[in-house]
Amino acid sequence: MRIVLVGPPGAGKGTQAVRLAEKLSVPHISTGDLFRANISQQTELGKLAKSYMDAGNLVPDEVTIAMAKDRMEQPDAVGGFLLDGFPRNVSQAEALDQLLQTEGITLDAVLDLEVPEAEVVKRIAGRRICRNDSSHVFHVTYSPPKQEGVCDVCGGELYQRDDDSEETVRKRLEVYHTQTEPIIDYYKSQGLVRTISALGPVDEVTERALDALKREK
Numbered sequence: 001m002r003i004v005l006v007g008p009p010g011a012g013k014g015t016q017a018v019r020l021a022e023k024l025s026v027p028h029i030s031t032g033d034l035f036r037a038n039i040s041q042q043t044e045l046g047k048l049a050k051s052y053m054d055a056g057n058l059v060p061d062e063v064t065i066a067m068a069k070d071r072m073e074q075p076d077a078v079g080g081f082l083l084d085g086f087p088r089n090v091s092q093a094e095a096l097d098q099l100l101q102t103e104g105i106t107l108d109a110v111l112d113l114e115v116p117e118a119e120v121v122k123r124i125a126g127r128r129i130c131r132n133d134s135s136h137v138f139h140v141t142y143s144p145p146k147q148e149g150v151c152d153v154c155g156g157e158l159y160q161r162d163d164d165s166e167e168t169v170r171k172r173l174e175v176y177h178t179q180t181e182p183i184i185d186y187y188k189s190q191g192l193v194r195t196i197s198a199l200g201p202v203d204e205v206t207e208r209a210l211d212a213l214k215r216e217k
Protein backbone atom coordinates (compact mmCIF):
# COMPACT_ATOMS: atom_id res chain seq x y z
CA MET A 1 0.00 0.00 0.00
CA ARG A 2 1.04 3.59 -0.57
CA ILE A 3 -0.21 5.86 2.16
CA VAL A 4 0.27 9.48 3.18
CA LEU A 5 -0.23 10.44 6.84
CA VAL A 6 -1.29 13.99 7.53
CA GLY A 7 -2.14 15.85 10.73
CA PRO A 8 -0.93 18.72 12.92
CA PRO A 9 2.39 18.64 14.77
CA GLY A 10 2.05 16.32 17.75
CA ALA A 11 -1.04 14.54 16.37
CA GLY A 12 0.74 11.19 16.72
CA LYS A 13 1.76 10.68 13.07
CA GLY A 14 5.16 9.23 13.98
CA THR A 15 3.71 7.08 16.77
CA GLN A 16 1.05 5.63 14.46
CA ALA A 17 3.35 5.37 11.46
CA VAL A 18 5.70 2.97 13.26
CA ARG A 19 2.77 0.68 14.15
CA LEU A 20 0.96 0.93 10.82
CA ALA A 21 4.14 0.36 8.81
CA GLU A 22 4.75 -2.85 10.74
CA LYS A 23 1.16 -4.09 10.32
CA LEU A 24 1.11 -3.24 6.62
CA SER A 25 4.70 -4.41 5.96
CA VAL A 26 5.80 -1.18 4.30
CA PRO A 27 8.66 1.16 5.25
CA HIS A 28 7.92 4.24 7.35
CA ILE A 29 9.34 7.27 5.57
CA SER A 30 9.43 10.40 7.74
CA THR A 31 11.01 13.52 6.28
CA GLY A 32 11.31 14.91 9.83
CA ASP A 33 13.29 11.81 10.93
CA LEU A 34 15.45 12.01 7.78
CA PHE A 35 16.26 15.66 8.52
CA ARG A 36 17.02 14.88 12.18
CA ALA A 37 19.35 12.02 11.14
CA ASN A 38 21.17 14.49 8.87
CA ILE A 39 21.40 16.97 11.73
CA SER A 40 22.95 14.43 14.10
CA GLN A 41 25.41 13.35 11.39
CA GLN A 42 26.20 17.05 10.80
CA THR A 43 25.77 16.84 7.03
CA GLU A 44 25.36 19.95 4.85
CA LEU A 45 21.69 19.05 4.41
CA GLY A 46 21.35 18.76 8.19
CA LYS A 47 22.88 22.20 8.75
CA LEU A 48 20.54 23.75 6.21
CA ALA A 49 17.45 21.95 7.54
CA LYS A 50 18.17 22.83 11.17
CA SER A 51 17.93 26.57 10.55
CA TYR A 52 14.42 26.17 9.14
CA MET A 53 13.26 23.54 11.64
CA ASP A 54 14.35 25.53 14.71
CA ALA A 55 12.28 28.45 13.46
CA GLY A 56 9.25 26.23 12.84
CA ASN A 57 9.35 26.84 9.08
CA LEU A 58 9.32 24.32 6.26
CA VAL A 59 12.63 23.30 4.76
CA PRO A 60 12.70 24.50 1.10
CA ASP A 61 10.81 22.26 -1.34
CA GLU A 62 13.75 21.62 -3.63
CA VAL A 63 15.88 19.83 -1.02
CA THR A 64 12.90 18.19 0.69
CA ILE A 65 11.51 16.72 -2.53
CA ALA A 66 14.95 15.47 -3.63
CA MET A 67 15.48 13.79 -0.24
CA ALA A 68 12.01 12.19 -0.22
CA LYS A 69 12.41 10.99 -3.82
CA ASP A 70 15.76 9.42 -3.03
CA ARG A 71 14.26 7.56 -0.06
CA MET A 72 11.20 6.40 -2.00
CA GLU A 73 13.47 4.96 -4.68
CA GLN A 74 15.26 2.64 -2.23
CA PRO A 75 14.54 -1.05 -2.87
CA ASP A 76 12.47 -1.54 0.31
CA ALA A 77 9.94 1.06 -0.89
CA VAL A 78 9.22 -0.54 -4.27
CA GLY A 79 6.12 -2.40 -3.04
CA GLY A 80 4.70 0.45 -0.98
CA PHE A 81 5.41 3.00 1.75
CA LEU A 82 3.92 5.08 4.47
CA LEU A 83 4.83 8.75 4.15
CA ASP A 84 4.88 10.75 7.40
CA GLY A 85 5.34 14.52 7.13
CA PHE A 86 5.59 14.56 3.34
CA PRO A 87 4.03 16.09 1.31
CA ARG A 88 3.55 19.16 3.45
CA ASN A 89 2.30 21.75 0.96
CA VAL A 90 0.52 21.67 -2.39
CA SER A 91 3.69 21.93 -4.47
CA GLN A 92 5.17 18.91 -2.69
CA ALA A 93 1.89 17.02 -3.30
CA GLU A 94 2.08 17.90 -7.00
CA ALA A 95 5.73 16.80 -7.13
CA LEU A 96 4.79 13.49 -5.49
CA ASP A 97 1.97 12.95 -7.98
CA GLN A 98 4.38 13.55 -10.82
CA LEU A 99 6.92 11.14 -9.39
CA LEU A 100 4.30 8.41 -8.92
CA GLN A 101 2.94 9.01 -12.39
CA THR A 102 6.38 8.47 -13.91
CA GLU A 103 6.54 5.14 -12.09
CA GLY A 104 2.98 4.26 -13.18
CA ILE A 105 1.76 3.98 -9.57
CA THR A 106 -0.81 5.79 -7.42
CA LEU A 107 -1.51 6.49 -3.75
CA ASP A 108 -4.05 4.24 -2.02
CA ALA A 109 -5.07 6.57 0.79
CA VAL A 110 -4.36 9.74 2.72
CA LEU A 111 -4.97 9.22 6.42
CA ASP A 112 -5.88 12.46 8.14
CA LEU A 113 -5.39 12.46 11.94
CA GLU A 114 -7.68 14.91 13.73
CA VAL A 115 -6.74 16.18 17.20
CA PRO A 116 -7.86 19.36 18.99
CA GLU A 117 -5.14 21.95 19.40
CA ALA A 118 -5.17 21.82 23.23
CA GLU A 119 -4.35 18.08 23.11
CA VAL A 120 -1.59 18.61 20.56
CA VAL A 121 0.06 21.14 22.86
CA LYS A 122 -0.02 18.64 25.78
CA ARG A 123 1.39 15.87 23.62
CA ILE A 124 4.27 17.99 22.38
CA ALA A 125 5.09 19.42 25.82
CA GLY A 126 5.66 15.92 27.23
CA ARG A 127 7.31 14.35 24.20
CA ARG A 128 10.79 12.85 24.57
CA ILE A 129 12.70 11.30 21.67
CA CYS A 130 15.80 9.13 21.36
CA ARG A 131 19.23 10.55 20.45
CA ASN A 132 19.98 7.45 18.33
CA ASP A 133 16.75 7.38 16.31
CA SER A 134 14.08 10.08 16.38
CA SER A 135 11.37 7.56 15.49
CA HIS A 136 11.73 6.18 19.05
CA VAL A 137 9.11 8.43 20.65
CA PHE A 138 7.86 8.61 24.26
CA HIS A 139 5.73 10.86 26.43
CA VAL A 140 6.47 11.60 30.08
CA THR A 141 2.86 10.85 31.09
CA TYR A 142 1.06 9.15 28.17
CA SER A 143 3.73 6.63 27.18
CA PRO A 144 6.61 6.83 29.64
CA PRO A 145 9.76 4.77 29.09
CA LYS A 146 10.41 1.97 31.61
CA GLN A 147 13.41 3.88 32.91
CA GLU A 148 13.27 7.67 33.03
CA GLY A 149 15.34 9.31 30.28
CA VAL A 150 16.28 6.00 28.61
CA CYS A 151 14.90 4.66 25.32
CA ASP A 152 13.09 1.29 25.69
CA VAL A 153 14.00 0.31 22.14
CA CYS A 154 17.77 0.89 22.05
CA GLY A 155 18.89 2.24 25.43
CA GLY A 156 19.67 5.67 23.92
CA GLU A 157 19.31 8.95 25.81
CA LEU A 158 15.89 10.63 25.62
CA TYR A 159 15.68 14.38 25.09
CA GLN A 160 13.24 17.13 24.13
CA ARG A 161 13.31 18.22 20.49
CA ASP A 162 14.79 21.69 19.84
CA ASP A 163 11.67 22.67 17.88
CA ASP A 164 9.30 21.66 20.71
CA SER A 165 9.62 25.01 22.53
CA GLU A 166 6.33 26.84 23.04
CA GLU A 167 7.18 29.59 20.56
CA THR A 168 8.28 27.23 17.78
CA VAL A 169 5.25 25.00 18.30
CA ARG A 170 3.00 28.03 17.80
CA LYS A 171 4.78 28.76 14.52
CA ARG A 172 4.58 25.10 13.41
CA LEU A 173 0.82 25.08 14.04
CA GLU A 174 0.43 28.26 11.97
CA VAL A 175 2.47 26.74 9.15
CA TYR A 176 0.32 23.60 9.36
CA HIS A 177 -2.91 25.59 8.96
CA THR A 178 -1.69 27.82 6.14
CA GLN A 179 0.54 25.49 4.13
CA THR A 180 -0.24 21.86 4.98
CA GLU A 181 -4.02 21.79 5.50
CA PRO A 182 -4.66 22.77 1.85
CA ILE A 183 -3.28 19.37 0.78
CA ILE A 184 -6.29 17.74 2.45
CA ASP A 185 -8.59 19.45 -0.08
CA TYR A 186 -6.13 18.61 -2.83
CA TYR A 187 -6.37 14.91 -1.93
CA LYS A 188 -10.14 15.10 -1.27
CA SER A 189 -10.57 16.01 -4.91
CA GLN A 190 -8.80 12.73 -5.71
CA GLY A 191 -11.12 10.82 -3.33
CA LEU A 192 -8.22 9.63 -1.19
CA VAL A 193 -8.84 11.15 2.24
CA ARG A 194 -9.89 9.06 5.27
CA THR A 195 -10.27 11.23 8.37
CA ILE A 196 -10.09 9.67 11.83
CA SER A 197 -9.98 11.01 15.37
CA ALA A 198 -6.52 10.54 16.85
CA LEU A 199 -7.80 10.94 20.43
CA GLY A 200 -7.66 8.05 22.87
CA PRO A 201 -5.12 5.33 23.61
CA VAL A 202 -2.43 4.73 20.98
CA ASP A 203 -3.61 1.15 20.25
CA GLU A 204 -7.19 2.30 19.71
CA VAL A 205 -6.07 4.95 17.23
CA THR A 206 -4.08 2.29 15.35
CA GLU A 207 -7.18 0.06 15.15
CA ARG A 208 -9.25 3.02 13.93
CA ALA A 209 -6.63 3.77 11.28
CA LEU A 210 -6.49 0.17 10.05
CA ASP A 211 -10.32 0.04 9.91
CA ALA A 212 -10.45 3.28 7.93
CA LEU A 213 -7.86 1.99 5.46
CA LYS A 214 -9.76 -1.30 5.01
CA ARG A 215 -13.32 -0.03 5.07
CA GLU A 216 -13.16 2.75 2.57
CA LYS A 217 -10.65 1.28 0.20
Ligand code: AP5
Pocket residue numbers: 007008009010011012013014015016031032033035052053054056057058059060064084085086087088092123124126127128137138139140142143163172198199200201202205
Ligand atom coordinates in the same frame (compact mmCIF):
# COMPACT_ATOMS: atom_id res chain seq x y z
P1 AP5 B 1 8.15 16.51 11.74
O1 AP5 B 1 9.17 15.75 12.46
O2 AP5 B 1 7.40 15.89 10.64
O3 AP5 B 1 7.19 17.13 12.84
P2 AP5 B 1 5.60 17.43 12.87
O4 AP5 B 1 4.83 17.24 11.64
O5 AP5 B 1 5.55 18.77 13.48
O6 AP5 B 1 5.06 16.31 13.71
P3 AP5 B 1 5.61 15.85 15.05
O7 AP5 B 1 6.80 14.97 14.86
O8 AP5 B 1 5.76 17.05 15.96
O9 AP5 B 1 4.39 15.05 15.65
P4 AP5 B 1 3.75 13.66 15.31
O10 AP5 B 1 2.43 13.90 14.70
O11 AP5 B 1 4.70 12.75 14.61
O12 AP5 B 1 3.50 13.15 16.80
P5 AP5 B 1 4.25 12.03 17.67
O13 AP5 B 1 3.91 10.67 17.19
O14 AP5 B 1 5.67 12.39 17.89
O15 AP5 B 1 8.80 17.85 11.13
C1 AP5 B 1 9.64 18.67 11.90
C2 AP5 B 1 10.17 19.80 11.03
O16 AP5 B 1 10.94 19.27 9.94
C3 AP5 B 1 9.12 20.70 10.35
O17 AP5 B 1 8.68 21.72 11.21
C4 AP5 B 1 9.90 21.22 9.14
O18 AP5 B 1 10.77 22.25 9.52
C5 AP5 B 1 10.74 20.02 8.75
N1 AP5 B 1 10.05 19.17 7.74
C6 AP5 B 1 9.65 17.88 7.89
N2 AP5 B 1 9.04 17.44 6.77
C7 AP5 B 1 9.06 18.48 5.88
C8 AP5 B 1 8.56 18.65 4.56
N3 AP5 B 1 7.92 17.66 3.91
N4 AP5 B 1 8.75 19.85 3.96
C9 AP5 B 1 9.42 20.84 4.59
N5 AP5 B 1 9.89 20.75 5.85
C10 AP5 B 1 9.71 19.58 6.49
O19 AP5 B 1 3.43 12.23 19.06
C11 AP5 B 1 3.56 13.40 19.84
C12 AP5 B 1 3.58 13.03 21.33
O20 AP5 B 1 2.31 12.54 21.71
C13 AP5 B 1 4.58 11.92 21.71
O21 AP5 B 1 5.16 12.21 22.94
C14 AP5 B 1 3.71 10.66 21.79
O22 AP5 B 1 4.23 9.73 22.73
C15 AP5 B 1 2.37 11.23 22.23
N6 AP5 B 1 1.22 10.50 21.70
C16 AP5 B 1 1.08 9.98 20.45
N7 AP5 B 1 -0.14 9.41 20.32
C17 AP5 B 1 -0.77 9.58 21.50
C18 AP5 B 1 -2.06 9.20 21.99
N8 AP5 B 1 -2.95 8.53 21.23
N9 AP5 B 1 -2.39 9.55 23.25
C19 AP5 B 1 -1.52 10.22 24.04
N10 AP5 B 1 -0.28 10.60 23.64
C20 AP5 B 1 0.08 10.28 22.38
Ligand code: ZN
Pocket residue numbers: 130131132133136151152153154155156
Ligand atom coordinates in the same frame (compact mmCIF):
# COMPACT_ATOMS: atom_id res chain seq x y z
ZN1 ZN C 1 16.15 4.55 20.81
